[in-house]
Amino acid sequence: MSFFRDPILLINFKVYEQSIGRGALALGKAAERVYLDFKGSATVIVAPPFTELRTLVESLEVPVFAQHADPVELGAHTGSIPPEAVKESGARGFIANHSERRLRLDEIAFLVEKAKHLGLGIVVCATRPREAAAVSVLEPHMVAIEPPELIGTGLAVSRVKPEVVTESVATIRKYNADIVILTGAGISSPEDAEAAVFLGTSGVLVSSAIVKSKEPERVMRGMVEAMIRAVEKRKSQAYT
């Protein structure tokens, strides 16, 4: 995952009406334009449903992640998508343990190992700071912090509870110096994204604020620009 450059905008399509078929492709194309415009100074990643994975990979240059992978090996499984099937689709990685698809600890451990073995990126979601720290011991590439009380509220943790972000970052860093940390709950505006990065995370995991927007591309662009500003601000503070 060293090929992804900070700051990162990871767009979880979930399965809204806008996330399947033509909608998925349109969102993907918008993301691709933003991705190409900011290449070198930011990264955009899209995470469509399994059924749209291959089409987006084949049509677009923007990196594609799956929203999940099942903690199983290739074999006699019906309805499951093991990491190998994600890899085969051409996707570059996957999200795991999202609050809407929680996994057992042993399953997360399996998926982290498997992702690394296959050369896939993996973002593991976690809620409380200590949980995020436990996840970071498993050494996935990225961890996304989602305080449970803010999930689905439209309230950005980075602005409503900035101390949760800074505390999470501090707790995680005690156990893992390298892991990429994303902010993942309730990010709905460029200001939220800016705060997330300014508080010390490397980017954001966003869904409805983009997917259900009437102007998704404008929101993506605004978030990427805001995060780049935050990176600059952080650097300039560091030099003071």
Place this chain on the structure above:
Amino acid sequence: MSFFRDPILLINFKVYEQSIGRGALALGKAAERVYLDFKGSATVIVAPPFTELRTLVESLEVPVFAQHADPVELGAHTGSIPPEAVKESGARGFIANHSERRLRLDEIAFLVEKAKHLGLGIVVCATRPREAAAVSVLEPHMVAIEPPELIGTGLAVSRVKPEVVTESVATIRKYNADIVILTGAGISSPEDAEAAVFLGTSGVLVSSAIVKSKEPERVMRGMVEAMIRAVEKRKSQAYT
């Protein structure tokens, strides 16, 4: 599902190495040839993993089913594939409650209603005769009988335990006169498929015997021919 003609060969790709990427397409093409050769006297359906669904639908004439659908509405779900996403991919239906992906009763009821509402076919798997009867009360298009003691044994219920098939058929028919009944455990040869149809079911649900075969097309063809023979035999007996 009235558009599907007896006997039916439903091929569950599962997620073997042969079931993803080029392997999925090759299996699909073989199935398409058999499907086209027997059109009018038998039906072949393929069920690839979610990630291969759209590619197979767009490349092939053979009907495509998903291996599963998640019992949720479109919306804020991560990593789930609701029936609407299956529909959007162009698939004609899906399998539910497979022994490798068991569902709660309320979830099966939800999926049956939703499939019908969307015009998708639905095959619900069940093990014991009484369970299959309970499923048939929910009125899915098809039910597949999988006696638990034969799942994954390579022993065909239609030949090892013919009485389970006939008992299941009899029990199901008490509650549902129209449902299409498939035989689903351990079918591994044309003879197994023939017995399944001769015993009163409308076809078979097959996986590894085809997917892991060195000559999958030959096995498909043999099974379809054997089932057509069984239909004839049954008819001629009926007239005697």
Place this chain on the structure above:
Amino acid sequence: MSFFRDPILLINFKVYEQSIGRGALALGKAAERVYLDFKGSATVIVAPPFTELRTLVESLEVPVFAQHADPVELGAHTGSIPPEAVKESGARGFIANHSERRLRLDEIAFLVEKAKHLGLGIVVCATRPREAAAVSVLEPHMVAIEPPELIGTGLAVSRVKPEVVTESVATIRKYNADIVILTGAGISSPEDAEAAVFLGTSGVLVSSAIVKSKEPERVMRGMVEAMIRAVEKRKSQAYT
């Protein structure tokens, strides 16, 4: 379960503060008084948490059910309570597939068979009428109807949606003439219980309206009396 006489008041203690320790025993004693007072004309059953099961069985005459049983055989299971362990505690039966503890169809089938084999009573919960009908094909002793839209609302299905009760009863009766039908969602007053029985069910499954009441015994007594009245009313109508 033929030893239980209509109408039935089944009290699910759940795990409120009032449902454990002394609270459980106090509730059980109140239920016992009502049970003894109406013996011969109604049945009261209590369903405390697993941890209180044996104490209540040993201290009280009122019949005791478990709130759940795990669909496993005796053996190497940690944290599970198989039906045999419920039986051993002296309980007379158990609830299964409650909306707060949904089960897979194959698990319900297993539990029904096992309960009968062990001589335990079993009440299976179900939501929609068709689901309840599917359950009734498995032939448990009792089925409890819980329309999902009324669960936990404090609105009694028997009064807010009487047609759901009558439709459920009619649908179930098509498939099973003998099963005992309880009404299980939102019963919170004697009037609700009366309506439930008047509409054709044999009793009610009640929780918070009794457990969280300041006068649980008064509520129990009121419900039993109301149900007895409803039985009389139904009989007198039948003779007209």
Place this chain on the structure above:
Amino acid sequence: MSFFRDPILLINFKVYEQSIGRGALALGKAAERVYLDFKGSATVIVAPPFTELRTLVESLEVPVFAQHADPVELGAHTGSIPPEAVKESGARGFIANHSERRLRLDEIAFLVEKAKHLGLGIVVCATRPREAAAVSVLEPHMVAIEPPELIGTGLAVSRVKPEVVTESVATIRKYNADIVILTGAGISSPEDAEAAVFLGTSGVLVSSAIVKSKEPERVMRGMVEAMIRAVEKRKSQAYT
């Protein structure tokens, strides 16, 4: 948990025929004799099924743990046993995330916090060394190492794969200096228990080797004595 003295013999009754009713009490009494005989130099803990919890607590002096607790608060839950209900029964703690009852990471985190809040001990099981390390970041009182390849084999990790024990201990100690580490897979003889303690863990989690033994007390006694010997040996080596 500072009240528990090394070495520790934690006996998981599971739900064998011998683990319920009179069997549970007999096992508990044997454990109590061993516990009393070695008080001051070792600790014995018994973990019976939920349904036997209160009886054992009320009849015996040996400390009692539950085999599991559900990650929920007191309230409207049916069939669940929250930590508060375990506490109320008089048990001193509970096991969590056993290989036969795996939990999601967020559930483990919830249970650890809750156990500490209630003054209950908590042993969290984990398989691979890195998983055990992740668990130790959550700071439960104890962690039990169960290498998946040895679970249920009757082969003791401490003797067949001693390097897994030492590696696990080393990995865990990087993240948590104080946590009590138990060895939990396949311990079936005093020699296995001795090796487990000699390799640096504080005791063992044992089930069938005791529960299904014809002479459970003799096995318990043998294991405790062997562990005390191992502690001595370790000390004497440390001084050399």
